[in-house]
Amino acid sequence: MNSGMLEINKKPEKDGLPAATYKQIPESDLEEEAVKRPKKTVTKEKNNLDGADEKMLPGEEKNASEKSNVNANEIKFTANEKQNGDAKLDIGDVKGQYVGMSKEELMKYANDPFWVRLRWFLFISFWILWAAMLVGAIMIIVAAPKCNPPEPRTWWEQGPLTEVKEEVTKQQLQALKDNGVQGIILSWFSFLDAYSFLNQSTDYLKVVKAANELNVSVIIDLNPLSSTKWFRDSEGKDDFYTDYYIWQKPKGVNATGSPEPPNNWISKENRSSWVYSEVRKEFYYAPQSAPHLNFRNPNVIREFTNVLVGLIDKGARGIRLHGAPYLLVDLNFADEAIIAPEGFYHTEYGFYSHTKTENLHEIGPIIKQWRDVIRNKTENGAPLILAEDLNTLEPFKVNGSLIIDLPRHSKLFNSSRKLSSSLLHNDLKSTFTLLEHNWPLWEQNNNALPSDVMYTLISLLPGVPLLHNNETLDPELLKIRSSPSVQYGTFLKYQLNNGTVFAYTRVSPGNPGYLVAINPTDRKMVVDFPKEVRTISQEITVQYISKNYNETGVTPELKIDAKMVPISPEAAGVFTYIPQKP
Incomplete structure (x- = not known):
């Protein structure tokens, strides 16, 4: 075919x-x-x-x-x-199947200029895009906000601090340093004339010199409010010193013919804050018996600035001011408002509000000037702290920033009243709210619980414990204080065991948590911590117990069941744990 x-x-x-x-x-x-x-x-x-x-x-x-x-x-x-x-x-329509190109057919296009250029274009584009993504990722990492570690605490923030008198010896200073004290407050001349003491205080200079030789920081306690140094010149109306003090003419005369004070301002000694001068025929303001300086006069501010400079030059590493809330008085000398609480009379301090003589808002800029001088005159900065408990921080702010260090409000620890879990919880809550969660100074004078229990309580709170003369902290408490959880960690407080036990935790990410438990009652308590504090692990380790903590099986460095922890009456314990997710 x-x-x-x-x-x-x-x-x-x-x-x-x-x-x-x-x-x-x-x-x-x-x-x-x-x-x-x-x-x-x-x-x-x-x-x-x-x-x-x-x-x-x-x-x-x-x-x-x-x-x-x-x-x-x-x-x-x-x-x-x-x-x-x-x-x-x-045979009708034939539907054929698609058959791809063979290798030989494809090879015909391998060296075709169009396809060569296309391949190079895609190849180069791929690597350019890959490099761009790599650079972009690096830029995102670089530009992203850093999780910076917290700034190291200064020596006065680490604490503890302690008060000493001029009789302290070099050996005693060495013992304080060996016991972990970070700084001393030299306060024997607190109410002496701060404007003359440098010429009269050889004992003070000896203490400062000895402390500096031991590398112990000294905070000087001063009262800037009063001085008699320029009073006679001011009373005699010397042109330069005439308004170095606060003067006012009498309001009139009373029934006996005596001059009447210009207003109703009462001192804490329940007497008039005004004293009449027969020489000047005017009243001068003297709420602390001594004539009060006029800090609305720039020359007076400069006088105290010179005192601070002299102290720093002599070796001081910080300043504590007495009387700062009373630095200024009302320009119009208006009467104080009467609040008349029950039990007070018009001749008593508690009868009035004292808004004209305390915590005036113009105080902040003056304090800031002094703080800047102290900071600039010392190598690593120095603290400016106040001696008084504060009821508000607003007068000590400039542009919204607090210009004092270690504010204090130790009302809870200055009372002899019986402490309870609810009292500790509520008072600490109000204190931290009042101090706006700044790093405060804690001073305790409460004798309702043993001293070591109270120091356990305040030593691990956010802030700095202030010790009394010759008092020290247990070495284990000092070791715990230096941990990141205490220096930087969160603070949460609890009332446990039906409100009978007070406890708080200190936790910093990546570090063991610390649990502080106080039993202020006169009965033994057994606490189930994981049940009431969900972040507590099932097993905890005993780190420190107060002297009167006498429970079988609860000894330092021993791991115990967190669900059945016995706490002795009026005792305190510190435990570590691995934080759990709530």
């Missing part, structure tokens, strides 16, 4: 018509002959009679039945005598 896909065998049939039979020709023969045979042009004039010669079944390597989408029932054979016995084969 010469060509085509069909082989036609003619056999006579009963009706005389020729019959066509289909015989599949091997694909190899079809491919070979398709290559050799010249292409034909099919036109409409030939009715596509030769179209069957050009139409090939799909498939290269697999069986035609597997490759073809043609149903055998759709194939039709039509005999045509005019075509020399040839037959027309109509």
Whole structure:
């Protein structure tokens, strides 16, 4: 057979018509002959009679039945005598499968300039984008807010501090240093004339010199309010000193003919704050018996600045001021408002509000001037603290910033009243609110609980304990105080065991937590800490116990079950634990 896909065998049939039979020709023969045979042009004039010669079944390597989408029932054979016995084969539409390009065909484009450029463009773009993302990631890391470690506490913030007198010896100072004291407050001349003492205080200079030799910081206790140094000149109306003090003319005369004070200001000694001068024929303000300096006069402010400079030059490393809340008085000298609480009379201090003579808001800028001098005159800065308990911080702020160090409000610890869990909890809450969570100074004078229990309580609170003469802290408490959890950690307080036990925690991320528990009652208590404080682990370690803590199985460095912790009457314990998620 010469060509085509069909082989036609003619056999006579009963009706005389020729019959066509289909015989599949091997694909190899079809491919070979398709290559050799010249292409034909099919036109409409030939009715596509030769179209069957050009139409090939799909498939290269697999069986035609597997490759073809043609149903055998759709194939039709039509005999045509005019075509020399040839037959027309109509197999309908053939749907071929998509076959991808071979490797040889793809290689034709490998070196095509367009595709070469495209490949290089995509390659370079990828690495540029990758580098840009890397740089972007680095920039985000660099520009992101840093989690800076907290600033190290200064020596006066670390504490403890203690008060000493001029009789203290060098050996005693060495003992204080060995017992962990960070600084001393030298206060023997607190109420002496601060403006003259440098010329009269050789004992003071000896203490400062000895402390400096031992590298013990000294805070000087001063009262800037009063002085008699310039009083005679002011009383005599010397041009320069005439208003160094606060002077007012009499309001009038009383029934006895004596001059009346200019207003109703009463001192804490329950007497008039005004004293009449027969020389000047005026009253001078003297709430502390001595004439009160006029700090609205810039020259007076400068006089005390000179005192501070002299102290720093002599070796002082900090200043504590007495009387700072009373530094200024009302410019209009108006009467104090009467509050008349029960039990007070009009001749007593508690009868009045004292808003005209205490905590005036102009105090802050004056204190700031002195603080700046102290800071600038010392290498690592120095504290400026106040001796009084404060009822408000507002007068000691400038532009919203507190300009004093270690504010104090020790009302809770200066009372002899019986302490309870609720009292400790509520008073500490109000104290921290009042002090606006600044780092305060704690001084305790309460004898309701043993001294070591009270010092355990205040030593691990946020702030600095102030010790009395010859008092020290237990070495273990000092060690705990130096931990990050106490120096920087959070503070949470609790009333436990039906309100009978007071406790608080100190926790800093990445460090063990500390639990301080105080039993102020006269009965033994057993506390389930994890039940009431969810962050407490099931097991805690005893770090420190007060002297009267006498419970079997509760000794330092021993791990105990946190669900059944016995606490002796009027005792304190300090425990460490692994903080748990609440």
